[in-house]
Amino acid sequence: MSTNVTADAPEWFRAAVATKPEHSSVTVHGARITYRCWGEPGSPGLLLVHGGAAHAGWWDHIAPRYAGERRVVALDLSGHGDSDWRDTYTLDTWADEVTAVAHAAHAGDHAVLVGHSLGGLVGIRTSIAHPDLITDLVLVDSRILDAEMLDEIQRHQPEGGIPRRSKHYPSLDAALERFRLVPDHASLDYAKDHVARQSAVRDDDGWRWKFDRGFADELTDLPPHPPSDCRLGVVYGEHGVVTPAMIDIVTAGLDQPARVVELAGAGHHIPLEQPLALMDAIDDFLRA
Numbered sequence: 001m002s003t004n005v006t007a008d009a010p011e012w013f014r015a016a017v018a019t020k021p022e023h024s025s026v027t028v029h030g031a032r033i034t035y036r037c038w039g040e041p042g043s044p045g046l047l048l049v050h051g052g053a054a055h056a057g058w059w060d061h062i063a064p065r066y067a068g069e070r071r072v073v074a075l076d077l078s079g080h081g082d083s084d085w086r087d088t089y090t091l092d093t094w095a096d097e098v099t100a101v102a103h104a105a106h107a108g109d110h111a112v113l114v115g116h117s118l119g120g121l122v123g124i125r126t127s128i129a130h131p132d133l134i135t136d137l138v139l140v141d142s143r144i145l146d147a148e149m150l151d152e153i154q155r156h157q158p159e160g161g162i163p164r165r166s167k168h169y170p171s172l173d174a175a176l177e178r179f180r181l182v183p184d185h186a187s188l189d190y191a192k193d194h195v196a197r198q199s200a201v202r203d204d205d206g207w208r209w210k211f212d213r214g215f216a217d218e219l220t221d222l223p224p225h226p227p228s229d230c231r232l233g234v235v236y237g238e239h240g241v242v243t244p245a246m247i248d249i250v251t252a253g254l255d256q257p258a259r260v261v262e263l264a265g266a267g268h269h270i271p272l273e274q275p276l277a278l279m280d281a282i283d284d285f286l287r288a
Contacts, residue, residue, distance in 0.1 A: 009190035045107030051117030055081030185267025237266030
């Protein structure tokens with residue numbers, strides 16, 4: 001993986017992405033799942049789960065901060081990054097992938113999971129399906145959907161679902177010119193460029209985005225909230241996709257109050273917009 005960064009990148013970012021992780025993979029339900037690790041095997045785990053249409057590289061500038069005390073692991077969920085695609089995707093399958101990767105990477109001891117967007121929903125499902133692994137969970141601008149909202153989204157999907165493969169581009173530069181965050185919001189150009197360069201792959205037809213555009217076609221098993229004994233943190237952007245009603249849903253019935261942090265000025269893609277503020281929030285959660 002290239003660690004080239006743009007000229008405007010600050011030193012902390014350059015040092016972080018220059019910290020080379022270990023790259024490995026594990027097979028889960030017939031699919032090869034790729035992941036990267038920092039820190040000593042067997043240390044308390046910190047599992048980083050990306051959002052929809054993203055990949056493990058979104059955490060490259062964040063993970064090294066915790067490698068001194070934790071075994072930090074970022075995986076590519078199936079249908080994303082360098083992992084295999086599946087015919088269909090469920091949160092239960094992704095939760096099994098997180099669990100298998102945590103054990104393969106020796107990061108299953110006292111693990112904390114930080115999930116951005118879709119990754120937060122995967123985290124909730126993991127805490128339900130594998131409570132022996134995840135008892136501490138941080139959601140980063142994760143949109144919590146109730147049944148009514150889910151029905152509304154599915155009604156507006158095109159008949160037959162979304163075409164699986166992305167458009168092809170004649171060169172990497174042509175693809176990068178079309179890289180967009182959805183929903184879009186001002187982000188750090190150097191962070192956005194770093195993840196964009198890991199988001200495309202070349203095949204026989206040219207350059208395309210790595211993710212399977214059908215990854216959300218059949219997601220109907222959305223969990224409302226984690227188990228009552230889960231220690232929960234919620235970090236959301238002032239201009240992100242999380243609403244007060246969603247926070248009420250996800251924090252309902254917990255044995256101890258959730259730690260809720262709003263990042264002023266932030267949109268949805270907090271790891272690329274306000275990574276230092278996000279790391280401060282994670283620091284506070286880990287210390288609490």
